[in-house]
Amino acid sequence: MSIYTKDMQKYIASEEWEIRKNKLLDFNDKCLICGSRENLVAHHNTYEHFGNEQRGDLELVCKSCHKKIHNNRLVDMRRVLIVKTDFILKNNLDTPKNTRRKLENILEHQKFFNRNKFINNFVFIDLDELYKLDTKYQINLYLYLLTILRGKSGNIQISIEKLRDILARHSSVDNNNFVHRFVMKPAKEINNKENISIATNLNRQGKNIHIKVERKK
Ligand SMILES: [Zn+2]
Numbered sequence: 395m396s397i398y399t400k401d402m403q404k405y406i407a408s409e410e411w412e413i414r415k416n417k418l419l420d421f422n423d424k425c426l427i428c429g430s431r432e433n434l435v436a437h438h439n440t441y442e443h444f445g446n447e448q449r450g451d452l453e454l455v456c457k458s459c460h461k462k463i464h465n466n467r468l469v470d471m472r473r474v475l476i477v478k479t480d481f482i483l484k485n486n487l488d489t490p491k492n493t494r495r496k497l498e499n500i501l502e503h504q505k506f507f508n509r510n511k512f513i514n515n516f517v518f519i520d521l522d523e524l525y526k527l528d529t530k531y532q533i534n535l536y537l538y539l540l541t542i543l544r545g546k547s548g549n550i551q552i553s554i555e556k557l558r559d560i561l562a563r564h565s566s567v568d569n570n571n572f573v574h575r576f577v578m579k580p581a582k583e584i585n586n587k588e589n590i591s592i593a594t595n596l597n598r599q600g601k602n603i604h605i606k607v608e609r610k611k
């Protein structure tokens with residue numbers, strides 16, 4: 395199914411578009427995200443200049459990555475970080491300020507380095523959403539959930555031990571406090587301000603936790 399309306403489709407089929415697109419994407423020959431050289435399409439970062447696109451308005455991506463962009467409802471790729479899942483899971487992203495700085499460094503690098511190292515195992519992070527979070531617990535939980543649940547919806551069951559290891563390696567609080575402070579509370583705060591909702595459920599033995607993430611309508 396096309397993401398364009400009929401009028402838009404007409405333009406996309408025109409020679410005018412073909413020329414403009416080729417001119418704007420002239421230095422690229424591979425997918426911005428995975429580096430593939432096949433099935434390439436132009437993605438609009440913005441429709442503001444639709445019909446008279448400017449430099450920066452378009453990105454060259456392969457069909458499969460294009461689908462991912464739109465499935466994640468991320469349009470402006472200039473505001474999106476593409477980060478290896480390992481980075482998120484290995485880095486104990488501490489303060490909100492440091493987290494943002496680290497992630498922004500990656501965004502800087504994205505502009506210069508070839509992104510085809512991200513073939514698998516990458517996660518999109520919408521910076522605008524990230525910036526709305528203001529505690530490190532919210533940020534850690536949010537990034538972790540995005541990493542695990544890449545489509546931003548899904549269900550996981552995870553042991554509290556594992557979660558401790560990822561979200562708060564150095565925390566010495568007991569399991570109950572840990573779950574409250576690092577999972578329940580930030581989840582509730584994110585639910586109040588984000589367009590994702592996170593439902594958490596501790597199992598009876600208190601060893602595992604179910605986390606369900608959904609897009610709010
Ligand atoms: Zn691709």
Ligand SMILES: [Zn+2]
Nearest residue numbers: 436437438460
């Ligand atoms: Zn697109």
